[in-house]
Amino acid sequence: MVTVKPPSAYRHKLVTHYLILAFAFFFLCGTVFIVNNPSSSAAGVRAYSAKEVSSKAHLIYGTAWKKGETARLVSEAVKTGFRFIDTACQPKHYDEAGVGKGWTAAAQELGLSRDDIWLQTKFTPLSGQDPFNVPYNKKLPIDQQARESLEVSLKNLKVDYLDSWVLHSPPESFEDLMTVWKVMEEAVDTQRVLHIGISNCYDIDTFRLLYQQARHKPSVLQNRFRAETEFDTPLRHFCRDHGIKYQSFWTLTANIKALATPEVEVLAKAKGLTPQTYMYAFLMSLGYVNPLSGTTSQAHMMEDVAVMERMQGREPMFTEKEQRHMAKILGMPKL
Numbered sequence: 622m623v624t625v626k627p628p629s630a631y632r633h634k635l636v637t638h639y640l641i642l643a644f645a646f647f648f649l650c651g652t653v654f655i656v657n658n659p660s661s662s663a664a665g666v667r668a669y670s671a672k673e674v675s676s677k678a679h680l681i682y683g684t685a686w687k688k689g690e691t692a693r694l695v696s697e698a699v700k701t702g703f704r705f706i707d708t709a710c711q712p713k714h715y716d717e718a719g720v721g722k723g724w725t726a727a728a729q730e731l732g733l734s735r736d737d738i739w740l741q742t743k744f745t746p747l748s749g750q751d752p753f754n755v756p757y758n759k760k761l762p763i764d765q766q767a768r769e770s771l772e773v774s775l776k777n778l779k780v781d782y783l784d785s786w787v788l789h790s791p792p793e794s795f796e797d798l799m800t801v802w803k804v805m806e807e808a809v810d811t812q813r814v815l816h817i818g819i820s821n822c823y824d825i826d827t828f829r830l831l832y833q834q835a836r837h838k839p840s841v842l843q844n845r846f847r848a849e850t851e852f853d854t855p856l857r858h859f860c861r862d863h864g865i866k867y868q869s870f871w872t873l874t875a876n877i878k879a880l881a882t883p884e885v886e887v888l889a890k891a892k893g894l895t896p897q898t899y900m901y902a903f904l905m906s907l908g909y910v911n912p913l914s915g916t917t918s919q920a921h922m923m924e925d926v927a928v929m930e931r932m933q934g935r936e937p938m939f940t941e942k943e944q945r946h947m948a949k950i951l952g953m954p955k956l
């Protein structure tokens with residue numbers, strides 16, 4: 622049998638045609654992917670929005686104690702993929718204006734707009750401020766202090782609204798708490814603030830009373846997550862049952878011993894995680910917890926963003942049995 626080989630010029634033409642067809646196919650696939658996936662910006666930089674993932678698992682980038690490095694680190698965090706940022710109008714521990722510089726610089730570079738980023742700050746009563754560096758007029762009554770603090774925060778963060786405004790800690794009397802809360806509610810009424818919350822509130826009765834009396838209910842409780850307060854079990858359950866986000870801080874530092882055990886190392890490794898990202902993943906898997914990460918390391922930022930993205934892609938990271946196991950290792954009385 623004689624096989625007829627195509628002449629070489631014809632073969633050349635055939636190969637070129639196939640190459641053009643393959644190129645056109647991949648180009649079309651790429652275009653369809655970009656059009657259907659708002660996460661991808663034209664420049665190829667991932668630029669998803671806080672709105673898109675607000676109901677999914679996410680970490681919040683914490684900005685305390687970063688001083689002169691705040692703007693650079695916030696910018697780096699946003700460029701790495703963090704979209705939720707926490708700060709406070711409390712110059713003793715936070716450079717709020719640095720947060721404003723950092724997020725706007727990154728947003729400009731990535732082509733993000735205001736509502737792609739979620740910004741939370743706090744009103745810190747006088748007892749939590751450095752008396753020599755109070756960001757509002759300390760001679761004013763507490764409601765006026767809160768109003769002034771909000772104006773300072775909006776200016777520092779370069780925004781005309783906040784996604785979340787949190788009372789940093791309950792004032793001494795419940796009456797003062799409600800006085801501040803009413804100012805926070807006014808800010809929701811005028812849409813200068815979308816959500817309000819409270820931090821360092823470890824007494825379930827106070828939190829429940831606030832919830833009952835509030836015209837605008839708390840959307841956020843930001844507390845230390847640690848054994849000494851039994852991991853806030855009744856408070857966390859109240860949050861879970863009332864659609865309130867529980868934001869954990871000291872998540873890694875207060876649980877350092879448990880995270881250093883070989884057992885957690887093995888569990889984390891099996892999921893391609895570090896003990897730290899395993900801890901964050903465990904808490905995010907509960908569905909109502911948003912841990913704060915204040916990392917200053919680029920490598921840790923990348924690991925944190927990677928675990929968030931895995932969970933946002935609805936990867937079933939933890940079974941209930943695995944959740945219960947981790948809760949036991951930490952010493953949590955209940956999940």
Ligand SMILES: NC(=O)c1ccc[n+]([C@@H]2O[C@H](COP(=O)([O-])OP(=O)(O)OC[C@H]3O[C@@H](n4cnc5c(N)ncnc54)[C@H](OP(=O)(O)O)[C@@H]3O)[C@@H](O)[C@H]2O)c1
Pocket residue numbers: 682683684685686707708789820821843869870871872873874897898913914915916917918921922924925
């Ligand atoms: N409401 C309040 O009163 C209050 C109080 C304290 C804090 N906060 C908020 O919570 C934020 C977080 O503070 P935090 O006290 O929980 O601790 P943190 O600042 O998040 O510290 C975490 C520690 O763990 C280390 N780490 C190791 N692996 C990590 C990983 N994969 N991701 C992140 N960190 C990793 C970090 O080191 P590297 O830097 O080397 O990564 C750092 O030393 C603050 O910035 C602030 O916004 C609020």
